[in-house]
Amino acid sequence: MKEAYFIADNIISSLGFNTEENLCAIEKQTTGISLIENKELSDNPFYASIIDADKLNNEFSKISDNNDFTQFEKLCILSITDALRNTNIDNNADDTLLILSTTKGNVNLLDENCCPQIERERSFLWKAADQINNYFKFKNKPIIVSNACISGVVGIITAGRLIENGKYKNVIVCGADVLTKFVVSGFQSFLALSSTPCKPFDINRSGLTLGEGSGTIILSSEPKSNMENIIYCGGSISNDANHISGPSRTGEGLYLAIKKAIKQSKNKIKSEIGFISVHGTATPFNDEMEAIAINRMQFSEIPLVGLKGYLGHTLGAAGVIESIAAIQSMKTGKLHATVGYENSGVTVPVYVNSITIEKEISSCLKVASGFGGCNAAVIFSKK
Amino acid sequence: MDELIEKLKVEIIEALSLEEITPADIDANAPLFLDGLGLDSIDALELIVLVEKKYGYKIQTAEEGKTVLYSVKSMAEFITNRQKS
Amino acid sequence: MTENIIISKYCRVVNNKIIVDGEVVFSSDSSLTFAEFVKEVYKNKAMVYPKFYKMDNLSKLGIIAAEFLSDEFISENIKGDEINIILMNSASSLDTDKNFQNTIKDKNNYFPSPSVFVYTLPNIVIGEICIKHKILGETAFFVSEKFDSEFIYNMVSDLIIHQGAKVVITGWVDFLDNEYTATLCVVKNIENSNNNNNEIAKFTIESLRRLF
Structure with a gap:
């Protein structure tokens, strides 16, 4: 059995566009949750961790002038790009694979008012994944995990096993979801949203706070030589x-x-x-x-x-x-x-x-x- | 009140897809969530939506929900009281 | 390593027919809607499971297909945590996603439904099958335009060889806009079994390709 090493990563969230920015804020105990007053997401204000759309578009314009991508796809592409930056992975190789973990992908395309320039077929997760896969010219078809809130961990377990079994050399696991009215209204109907920023394990906890973001972690059968593995x-x-x-x-x-x-x-x-x-x-x-x-x-x-x-x-x-x-x-x-x-x-x-x-x-x-x-x-x- | 209770029973059966249950099977005074109908937490949430959608009254918290959704009768009383005030 | 792994039974649900190991075991008039069809199946199988009526279409489809295979995975020799489920489809939960979207799209008739929302995840069908048959093992849902035989082969054989799985229920369960297909099969490790096993095929990528 081979060993699977974690060789690179990226986090994009309300706290920043790379792992370092996010971790820096987390070490300082800074929260990315704020009160959101956005009628397109909810009639009533609610707490959430969201990524500024202008900032996202600005970051994306630094790597591509193609605007035919949804917010979800942009989050994935930006995150994968940054994670790949410090590796020498051959995207076109037979032994490189992308795993995409998401619950809802481009579900906002079901809202006819959302991004009219985007083809509706991209509400299919595999279609959105193809879009991302093609951007990087990965040769293998991507694997898509859609398994509720454990999707990200299932993606990592799947990658670990595929590498251990020698099926691939490099597996890029990207997990992403965007905040949509679909998801917000659903959790509201479950009376599951906290009226304050969420308080895990606390006596006064009263529900969850939603967030959006993407994370990419790359597993490889080849360790990185210049760092602790x-x-x-x-x-x-x-x-x-x-x-x-x-x-x-x-x-x-x-x-x-x-x-x-x-x-x-x-x-x-x-x-x-x-x-x-x-x-x-x-x-x-x-x-x-x-x-x-x-x-x-x-x-x-x-x-x-x-x-x-x-x-x-x-x-x-x-x-x-x-x-x-x-x-x-x-x-x-x-x-x-x-x-x-x-x-x-x-x-x-x-x-x-x-x-x-x-x-x-x-x-x-x-x-x-x-x-x-x-x-x-x-x-x-x-x- | 009796009319409202009968109407609620029909609406509950429809909203919760209680395919094999008829209005006559539901005892208006019996607790909705203990046994019999086999209802769960999602059904409770759906009943909160039902009361708001059909009657326009919002059940604000899970605690209030527990009282209002105790039985078909308590649901009817909640709605009648709101209609009066 | 994989010579002891077999496909022991499969069930296909398509065009208002149920086909088990290649034989039509139940069929309804093709003009029936899916809802009418599964109701007939439910009655024919004498299922006593009122929760069935609360499920979304994808879950009903999966539950029905699993029902026809249950004699192959329910046995006193197999514990709940030794049974695993890996499913795949193309449309994820889009059929129910659209239904939920309809409950929120109109500002003047905005009543998001919790009982619809809970089904807006494709893995709920797996949860429903697990609840019905007390399955506690590994479960995972993947999405792909077409059935990915090679990937499913890799995942299922890893479960059996490295994770101690005795049985894996795997296959395709897809539902969108009243179009549906389900093909589920039971994959078994027969290494330590003395029984005469029902065997459709050895578990290989090729046999999966033929089946799907």
């Missing part, structure tokens, strides 16, 4: 078989996913797990379910880091962005704060990290859960 150790997915929208009350599904991921990783992981990058949506049931699963694993002493208080829930991008932040934490030795968290609001003891601290970390666990009862767990470690 982080590898994919193993990952697992599970289903609750309980309810299509409500998290399991026992945490059984997530517990199973974590247990399998750990079992798979045992020959590759350098040390005990140093921290857990949680899903932490700040809905009452999600955080409680995660806490129960983590507690059942007897991980109550391991610090938890949740990033939804900075970037909101970026859906298909979340798993990729949060994995990048976790990997960066291992490299810099800075454990991020769970912004929004003050006092524990879950019924079992867990240790939520609430301020940025210096800590030597050699390995971490990233988890995610989503609608459809799905859970995912993935483990990264220093080589």
Whole structure:
């Protein structure tokens, strides 16, 4: 079995257009969430983390003068471009693959008033993915993951396995979703949006905050020579078989996913797990379910880091962005704060990290859960 | 009130796709969410939409929802009280 | 490594017909709508599962196809977390996305429906199949213009060889604007099984291509 190394990444969000800008703000505990008053998204003001459209278009104009791209496609193209910048990947090679993780892609094209110059067929995810794939002249057809809020983590697990099995040398995983009226109204109808910026694991949490963004992480069977290498150790997915929208009350599904991921990783992981990058949506049931699963694993002493208080829930991008932040934490030795968290609001003891601290970390666990009862767990470690 | 209760039963069956249930199967005083109809949290949310869409009254919070959506009768009372005020 | 992996059963749902292992086992008049057709299937199979009526079209399609395969994956020798599901389609959840869009497009009739919204993710069909059959293993949904035999082969064989999967339900479930196709198959590892297994084909990229 080959090893899968994380060789490059990018994050685009309200906090910046590359990994460094985002991490800099996160280390300073600066949130990208603000009160949005935009009638095209919602009649009532709501909290969210959004990317300034002019800024996005301006950044995009630096790399292309082609305007035949949607906001979603631009986010993906910009993110992949920046991630590829410091690599020497041959886009046209047989062993290079793009994996795109998204929940809704260009769903705003269903609104007939949205971007009339764009062909409607691009509401098909594969059509949007082709658009992105063709921009980079990747030879292989892209793989598209659309698996609710675990899409990003599933993308990374898929990439890890394809590389370990020697199917590809370089796999570029891009996760992205944009904020649309479609998604905002849906979560509002679920009474799931918090009336304040979200507060993961906190006693006063009352729901999630939405966000938009993209993240790209590149896995390769070839390590980078001039930097500390982080590898994919193993990952697992599970289903609750309980309810299509409500998290399991026992945490059984997530517990199973974590247990399998750990079992798979045992020959590759350098040390005990140093921290857990949680899903932490700040809905009452999600955080409680995660806490129960983590507690059942007897991980109550391991610090938890949740990033939804900075970037909101970026859906298909979340798993990729949060994995990048976790990997960066291992490299810099800075454990991020769970912004929004003050006092524990879950019924079992867990240790939520609430301020940025210096800590030597050699390995971490990233988890995610989503609608459809799905859970995912993935483990990264220093080589 | 009885008329409203009967009307609500029909609307609930339609909104929640309760294909195998007839209005006569629903006891207006019985709790909607305990058993019998097999309703879940998504159904509760859909009933909140129903009350607003058909009657124009917004249930503001999940807490209020619990009281109003206790039974068909409590839904009818909520609507009648709003209509009076 | 893969000689012990077989396709043990498949089910196709198309043109108001249900075909299992190449044989038509149920058919309705082709003039029936999908909703009418699946209702007939539901009754014919004597399913007692009122939740079925709440599902969107994609989930109904997947549930029906899985129903005809369940005797191949439900067994006392197979635990829930040893069963896995990997599905693929072209239209993602666009059929339901359009329905949801209709609940929000008119400013004067703006009532976003939570029971529609929850189905605006393609992997919900997998969730529904898992709930019905108590499946706790790996589940993932991928989108592709056409069925990608090579990718599915890679993912399914990795699950069986490296992740301890005994059974993988895989295939294509696509629904858009009343056009639909489902082809699901049961892939099994028969390494440690003494039973006489129903075998349609060895699990290879070629056999997947023939099936899809």
